[in-house]
Amino acid sequence: xxPEKAVRSEQFxxxxxxxxxxxxxxxxxxxxxNKYHHYQLKNVDDYIDKxxxxxxxxxxxxxxxxxxxxxxxxxxxxxxxxxxxxEN
Numbered sequence: 001x002x003p004e005k006a007v008r009s010e011q012f013x014x015x016x017x018x019x020x021x022x023x024x025x026x027x028x029x030x031x032x033x034n035k036y037h038h039y040q041l042k043n044v045d046d047y048i049d050k051x052x053x054x055x056x057x058x059x060x061x062x063x064x065x066x067x068x069x070x071x072x073x074x075x076x077x078x079x080x081x082x083x084x085x086x087e088n
Contacts, residue, residue: 008057016070
């Protein structure tokens with residue numbers, strides 16, 4: 001059995017990697033995650049919620065590494081989240 005932090009860290013990096021692979025296109029990312037990786041995300045909000053849900057359980061080292069490697073993707077997710085919150 002793997003520790004929860006290890007599993008969540010892997011999932012966090014995976015979600016960011018798929019977004020990066022799809023040139024930061026949320027729609028393509030969601031389609032790929034649903035079709036090939038058995039997620040059931042309905043929209044961008046679901047994707048962002050999943051990223052933040054998983055982020056709660058990752059190690060500080062994982063977060064630091066992700067900030068170095070996925071800087072653009074994390075910024076895009078945070079900006080999209082802020083824009084949605086400001087609309088409401």
